Amino acid sequence: MSATTEEGPKQRTTEEGPRRRTTGEGPRRSPVEGPAGWAREQLGALRELLGKPLTTYYLIIGCSALLLALGLMMVLSASSIEAMQKTGNPFTWFIKQSLSAAIGLPVMWACARVPYKFFRWAGYPLMALSIIALVMVLFIGSSELGAQRWIYLGPLTVQPSEPAKLGLALWGADLLARRARQGRIEWRHMLIPLMPGTAILAVMVMLGRDLGTTLVLFMIFLALLWVVGAPLKLFGGILALAVLAAMIMIRVEPYRMARIGAFLDPWADAQGAGYQAVQGQIAMGSGGWFGLGLGSSRAKWSWLPHGESDFIFAILGEELGLMGTLVVVALFGLLGYAGLRVASRVNDAFVRLAAAAIVAWIAGQAIVNMGAVLGVLPITGIPLPLVSYGGSALLPTLAALGMLLSFAKREPGAREALAARGPGPATRALSWLGLAGMTRGRARR
Secondary structure (H helix, E strand, O other), X not given: OHHHHHHHXXXXXXXXXXXXXXXXXXXXOOOOHHHHHHHHHHHHHHHHHHOOOOHHHHHHHHHHHHHHHHHHHHHHHHHHHHHHHHHOOOOHHHHHHHHHHHHHHHHHHHHOOOOOHHHHHHHHHHHHHHHHHHHHHHHHOEEEOOEEEEEEEOOEEEOOHHHHHHHHHHHHHHHHHOXXXXXXXXXXXXXXXXXXXXXXHHHHHHHOOOHHHHHHHHHHHHHHHXXXXXXXXXXXXXXXXXXXXXXXXXXXXXXXXXXXXXXXXXXXXXXXXXXXXXXXXXXXXXXXXOOOOOOOOOOOOOOOOOOOOOOHHXXXXXXXXXXXXXXXXXXXXXXXXXXXXXHHHOXXXXXXXXXXXXXXXXXXXXXXXXHHHHOOOXXXXXXXXXXXXXXXXXXXXXXXXXXXXXXXXXXXXXXXXXXXXXXXXXXXXXXXXXXXXHHHHHHHO
């Protein structure tokens, strides 16, 4: 009896254990089902998000707005000391950049709403005006830092090579799209007149001793070449000519030879030709993981030349650290992805070519600028899009992004999704003024 008594409780304990586990903890998942199932679920959610028709539209708006806001903030921080020394007002350059943004945002909004056929027409006059302005720079332009890029019109400073980038992208895209046959474009059609037109722009810019902008124009041309499907041997020949031209330009200008030497070993002449590169690397390295804090840069106290424009990425790395620079890189990566997504999802030759050219321009220029600051590319003097100081660069960039927004509306299902979303804040604001009918009419077209 004692044995039976002893076994009874043991048996009940054994039987109650599984019940407690079942009711209290729930069924156990195998290790394979847990992490693997969660990963499949997240991938499915991401695939569903990317499949939505307005994903590209919101990516362009979001990345552009964040980069522009970050740029205004960094221009204020990076330029305040030098502006105070030169003008007595630490907000001088920030106010100018804010005014450029205030003009550029309505331009971007308008470009996002005009019919896409407008861009096919606009490339021709913009290309012609760019060539005329580049010729004027050679005669009445001002030379600074070894390059003749600017025309001063009273308080305004115009750099004609910046709208030339947009002009080349639109003109070249329409030129090739008009020669498309059944959706396919023969690469031979780009030899005349696209190649001579690009060469004219490049020569005008090179005569102004602006190697950085020449490189960006070359990127736009290569992007058009790539979308057309040109053979690799043509790429090789054009690259060989470009390298030869770059070597000649470097050889004939002593300051460019000094820049190449500073690129190879900036610390060998840290107080001379390598000064800017060295100070930029010091600023980037002193930021650490999370930076010294917004406004706490030491390099902007007259240590780093052009910290508000060409080397603003170094100030950003010093104040916001590695995490801040990675955010900027990620935003440009997402912006480039959105542009390529437009080019791949819209069945229109002009849209594919123009979107690819705009991506090559903005993303390529960002890579060159950040590479120069990090010391992996030679210093070329081109700004970081949307972030660096300069209204001449900001306005064409915002117009190009507005054009991408217009193209994103042509993705499958995008117009229906926008219509189902209802009127946006701009349309509601216009309705208060009694002008909402104008936007509705434009949307129908």
